[in-house]
Amino acid sequence: MTNAASFRRQFWSGGFYELAIEVGSTDDAALQAVLDAVWTAAQVQGCYGHEGREPEEQEAVPRTIAALEEFGQLLGRVRLPTGELVAFGVTAVRGGDDSSDWLDFGVPLSALWQAGVAFEEGPFERSAATDDWLAALATDAFREAPFSLGLVGWNVSGLAEAALLSDGLPEKRGMGYLLPRDGVLHYGAVND
Template identity: 90%
Template sequence: MTYAASFRHQFWAEGFYELAIEVGSTDAAALQAVLDAMWTAAQVEGCYGHGDREPEEQEAVPCTVAALAEFGWLLGRVRLPTGERVAFGVTAVRGGDDSSDWLDFGVPLSALRQAGVAFEEGSFERSAAADDWLAALATIAFREAPFSLGLVGWNVSGLAEASMLSGGLPEKRGMGYLLPRDGVLHYGAVND
């Protein structure tokens, strides 16, 4: 196992290259449906609650909204398109009366660097390869559990909401956008 797949060797506080999904409601069943669809689309290996222990050193936990609430996040391992295994996690941001729930799926930046993922020159926070991979996973998950919006990039959760977009992708995009229109998920890659 490389350090990219190790839980203990990640700089969790450095942030995640993530796919942040605005679920579109605050219904626990809708949140669970998106969680299940993404976990399946990403083919996540395992489900654990502790980032300070390797999976082999802890009991697996159920991949549920209740476990997310209990542990604050759920962790596993995924394979990048290159075949490299990396640590992977999800956390939830529960909305209130006026907003939607979010699920933030991501890979620690440290794991991506250890796996040799290319970032734009002079930038530790932009990777076209990571963007495309996460957008592809979102597209697969969307078929099983539609959602309101997806954002792709480094620590992008909450930087936009579906209600702000008036049904269209922004012309200039500093992060990737996944926006449904007529039942189809449209991807607007970074262009700014």
């Protein structure tokens, strides 16, 4: 197995390349629906709670909000469009009275490097191929569990809110945006 698929924490460095989803509510059922939809769209292998142990060294855990809260994250492996198997983690940020829950699907940047993903030159880690893959996952998931906003890129969770995008997608985008309008999810790729 390559390091790209390892759950050992020493391989999880550089932050995460994320699909961050603003669920649109703080209801457990809505968060569970988005979790299930993303998991299915990504064709995840396994569901585990411990990042310090490989899947073969631990029991699988249920893909539930209760398990997510107990372990702080759920881990699995996914295949990139290139066929390379990589580790990933899902976390949730629960909203309060005035905000929404977020579900973050993140692949460690180090796993993408190990898998040979090409990144653009610049001050931030950017990969158009990874952006497109995550946007496609979000689009598939949206069909099963609509959400308020999706963000794609390196460490993007919480950098925008659906409530602040009433005029639509930003003209200049340093991250990918997935914004629903009239039941259709619109993708605005990075252009800045």
